[in-house]
Amino acid sequence: MLADARMLISRADNCLENGSAENLNSIVKNMYLKPWNIRTFKELHQACQELVYINNHQRAIEQLGQLSPIQFEQLVAKLHPEERPKKVLYDFNS
Numbered sequence: 001m002l003a004d005a006r007m008l009i010s011r012a013d014n015c016l017e018n019g020s021a022e023n024l025n026s027i028v029k030n031m032y033l034k035p036w037n038i039r040t041f042k043e044l045h046q047a048c049q050e051l052v053y054i055n056n057h058q059r060a061i062e063q064l065g066q067l068s069p070i071q072f073e074q075l076v077a078k079l080h081p082e083e084r085p086k087k088v089l090y091d092f093n094s
Contacts, residue, residue: 033051
């Protein structure tokens with residue numbers, strides 16, 4: 001299926017390289033999917049759609065000043081590019 005979509009699986013050499021994604025995966029799995037007791041692919045599909053909405057619109061993120069990603073994106077869009085906050089996800093040179 002991945003080859004048909006011309007997609008590759010990407011793996012980091014260590015968890016520090018992909019910390020934000022690992023954190024989100026843990027939240028999705030442990031706070032939502034497991035407690036929701038999903039039994040079918042249809043339920044999983046619906047849950048994923050709901051999770052995307054929750055994460056993007058409702059979930060306050062500490063690193064974003066307790067804003068949701070959408071709220072943060074709207075705030076940053078109003079700033080001049082030089083004023084926008086910068087975050088190093090992983091320093092590959094260290």
